[in-house]
Amino acid sequence: MRTRDRVALDEWYAVASADELGPAPWPTRLLGEDITLARTPAGLAAHDAAGAPLPLRERYGLVFTTLGAPRGEIVEIAEAVEPDRRFVPCGWTLLRASGLRVVENFLDMAHFPYVHADILGAEPRTEVAPYRVEFRREADELWARGCRFWQPRAAATDTTGTMMEIDYRVPSPFVVMLYRVAPSQPHRRDCIALFIQPMEATLCRAVPLMWLADDISTHTAMLHFEQAIFLQDRVIVENQRPLALPLDPRAEIPTRADSSSVAYRRWLKEKGLRFGTAEWTGA
Amino acid sequence: MIGTLHDWELDDEAYKVRLGLALMGLAHARVAVDVRPGQETEAPAFRARNLLARLPLWEEPGGVALRDPQAILARLAWHHDPARRFWSEDPAQADWLFFAARELWAAREARQAALFGGPADHAPAARAALRLLEEHMADRGRDWLLGAAPCIADIACFPAFQLSRDWGLDHEEFPRLRRWARRLRALPGFLRMPGVPDHG
Amino acid sequence: MAWTAVALAADLGVGDVAGTRIDGEEIALWRDAGGTPHAFEDRCPHRGMRLSFGFARGDRLACLYHGWQFDGAGRCRAIPAHPDLSPPATITLRRHRCVERAGLLWVAFAEAPPPADAPAWPVLSLFLDRPATTREPWRERIAGTPLLLAPQPRSPTQSAWHVVALAPPADAAALRAALHARRRALERFADEQPAASERRHAMAGSSHLRSAREAG
Numbered sequence: 001m002r003t004r005d006r007v008a009l010d011e012w013y014a015v016a017s018a019d020e021l022g023p024a025p026w027p028t029r030l031l032g033e034d035i036t037l038a039r040t041p042a043g044l045a046a047h048d049a050a051g052a053p054l055p056l057r058e059r060y061g062l063v064f065t066t067l068g069a070p071r072g073e074i075v076e077i078a079e080a081v082e083p084d085r086r087f088v089p090c091g092w093t094l095l096r097a098s099g100l101r102v103v104e105n106f107l108d109m110a111h112f113p114y115v116h117a118d119i120l121g122a123e124p125r126t127e128v129a130p131y132r133v134e135f136r137r138e139a140d141e142l143w144a145r146g147c148r149f150w151q152p153r154a155a156a157t158d159t160t161g162t163m164m165e166i167d168y169r170v171p172s173p174f175v176v177m178l179y180r181v182a183p184s185q186p187h188r189r190d191c192i193a194l195f196i197q198p199m200e201a202t203l204c205r206a207v208p209l210m211w212l213a214d215d216i217s218t219h220t221a222m223l224h225f226e227q228a229i230f231l232q233d234r235v236i237v238e239n240q241r242p243l244a245l246p247l248d249p250r251a252e253i254p255t256r257a258d259s260s261s262v263a264y265r266r267w268l269k270e271k272g273l274r275f276g277t278a279e280w281t282g283a
Numbered sequence: 284m285i286g287t288l289h290d291w292e293l294d295d296e297a298y299k300v301r302l303g304l305a306l307m308g309l310a311h312a313r314v315a316v317d318v319r320p321g322q323e324t325e326a327p328a329f330r331a332r333n334l335l336a337r338l339p340l341w342e343e344p345g346g347v348a349l350r351d352p353q354a355i356l357a358r359l360a361w362h363h364d365p366a367r368r369f370w371s372e373d374p375a376q377a378d379w380l381f382f383a384a385r386e387l388w389a390a391r392e393a394r395q396a397a398l399f400g401g402p403a404d405h406a407p408a409a410r411a412a413l414r415l416l417e418e419h420m421a422d423r424g425r426d427w428l429l430g431a432a433p434c435i436a437d438i439a440c441f442p443a444f445q446l447s448r449d450w451g452l453d454h455e456e457f458p459r460l461r462r463w464a465r466r467l468r469a470l471p472g473f474l475r476m477p478g479v480p481d482h483g
Numbered sequence: 484m485a486w487t488a489v490a491l492a493a494d495l496g497v498g499d500v501a502g503t504r505i506d507g508e509e510i511a512l513w514r515d516a517g518g519t520p521h522a523f524e525d526r527c528p529h530r531g532m533r534l535s536f537g538f539a540r541g542d543r544l545a546c547l548y549h550g551w552q553f554d555g556a557g558r559c560r561a562i563p564a565h566p567d568l569s570p571p572a573t574i575t576l577r578r579h580r581c582v583e584r585a586g587l588l589w590v591a592f593a594e595a596p597p598p599a600d601a602p603a604w605p606v607l608s609l610f611l612d613r614p615a616t617t618r619e620p621w622r623e624r625i626a627g628t629p630l631l632l633a634p635q636p637r638s639p640t641q642s643a644w645h646v647v648a649l650a651p652p653a654d655a656a657a658l659r660a661a662l663h664a665r666r667r668a669l670e671r672f673a674d675e676q677p678a679a680s681e682r683r684h685a686m687a688g689s690s691h692l693r694s695a696r697e698a699g
Contacts, residue, residue, distance in 0.1 A: 094397065239536055
């Protein structure tokens with residue numbers, strides 16, 4: 001049943017990769033509603049559970065739709081039009097988790113030495129140095145800037161380890177991105193984006209997309225590297241209790257390393273977003 | 284190089300072979316295959332080498348090509364490992380290799396559906412098979428499937444249990460399998476994959 | 484009975500971490516380097532990650548997500564993201580009472596005298612897809628061996644029996660086979676006719692008491 005959360009409804013959501021769609025109806029679920037997509041001779045089409053047509057956009061190889069009236073457009077990713085970048089779409093994964101917990105996990109660095117041991121972090125270099133959180137009010141985006149973390153193997157080809165510099169960007173509640181120094185081209189930045197399709201409050205699909213400055217790695221090596229990292233995170237978000245994200249600051253105990261997560265929860269609360277949060281027992 | 288493994292880090296069947304190669308310390312080449320989203324295993328070039336259009340695929344310079352992970356493990360343990368450390372003389376080894384291929388296939392399907400979506404519910408059959416494995420391990424306080432030493436049957440059955448949380452089955456009701464898995468993870472050369480815990 | 488058996492003691496070795504449930508409440512069981520078993524609420528106070536996915540390190544349990552370490556009293560002793568920080572004493576998780584008696588691990592949510600100890604030989608744990616119909620351990624003789632069977636109500640639809648022998652098992656293989664046969668019979672009856680299986684179990688329960696009285 002479609003959620004009543006107006007804030008969640010009034011956003012664009014990626015729901016499929018463009019090349020997955022054919023003439024046969026392709027069913028999926030968005031915010032509790034069963035929707036159908038198809039590629040007809042007239043073009044892409046989407047319908048809600050009652051058969052009413054839904055607006056569609058195609059960007060970054062993904063198909064976006066909405067069940068409401070978004071105020072903005074789909075996030076602009078400048079790296080997507082740079083011709084010398086390696087574009088690596090990583091495929092969709094299903095997660096028995098709240099999309100909001102998935103976003104928080106993407107923003108988090110303190111888990112690198114434990115969940116991504118010997119890749120994105122390693123003991124004993126576990127310290128998370130202070131970083132800056134920015135609420136960009138005009139664009140209505142949340143940023144975390146100046147993040148730094150020691151990474152033994154930041155990319156498939158990295159063998160020496162890097163003190164990685166990362167900026168994080170949350171352009172909407174269910175989309176999260178990072179910009180990091182490209183390991184093989186330190187004067188450029190890689191961009192990695194995660195688009196989340198909230199199906200139910202604690203069920204979602206997600207697809208990572210990468211725009212990398214990398215002339216060395218094969219496409220499949222870059223693909224597998226990111227897919228492995230994503231699968232390591234999946235077991236975490238599926239086993240947090242509660243599955244839904246608590247917005248009550250007393251529910252969990254953050255430290256300074258969790259500044260972006262604290263800011264994200266505050267931002268969601270200010271927006272009035274409810275879908276996928278622990279406090280909301282409604283649909 | 285004794286051979287080439289066509290592989291995907293997320294694939295549990297290919298993991299059986301990766302794990303066997305690592306435990307036996309066998310040097311090999313690896314080819315990364317874009318199964319998802321690239322569907323490379325369904326492309327004609329791959330289908331020509333493996334008509335089942337899936338991973339793993341093992342190819343040796345002399346022309347031997349194998350696709351079933353149990354068959355590949357047998358080939359590695361008998362033909363390539365000079366010490367045959369993971370080959371058991373117990374005839375029941377074949378029984379348990381087939382158990383991994385047949386009864387535990389439901390765990391593979393359950394995991395695929397949980398990760399990538401799918402209509403059927405394989406979890407009950409997968410759980411039933413793991414309960415049988417638990418019962419077997421409880422019998423006579425076994426350390427390994429066939430007795431005193433690990434063999435390829437242990438390797439073949441391991442991923443279905445270890446990765447069960449990927450499809451929502453906790454390890455709560457499998458105390459003997461937990462013990463067995465912990466012992467296997469402590470073997471020299473053990474190789475992880477996402478979903479297999481670090482730190483013991 | 485305030486105490487609930489959750490495992491055979493032999494099934495939780497030093498450094499082992501396992502998840503269990505009592506009446507749907509998730510618990511992380513672990514045994515420290517000194518051999519002491521602990522039962523924690525299965526939820527790290529940081530970001531709610533289940534501690535049963537964690538790992539033991541010496542006398543501490545570490546959470547898999549961010550590596551926060553907790554001592555046997557449930558107090559946080561290390562936060563790896565801030566290595567120079569001494570975690571405040573207020574960061575303590577909820578833990579339950581846990582003791583080892585008669586070859587079993589027992590958990591209680593409230594203060595109560597622990598179960599009696601006795602020499603015991605581990606047999607096995609049975610996990611049943613049916614609710615527990617009793618919460619009290621009982622004694623029974625099966626395959627010539629006197630047993631203590633301790634039930635664990637895990638959820639509204641699932642339970643477990645943790646079984647130890649009170650004398651060296653006469654025929655261990657026959658004993659295990661008999662126990663598994665009973666589990667399968669109970670689950671089959673539960674599938675077919677829940678009401679009938681309840682009656683059968685009630686009758687079986689009373690025969691347990693009879694045989695226990697007879698065994699004296």
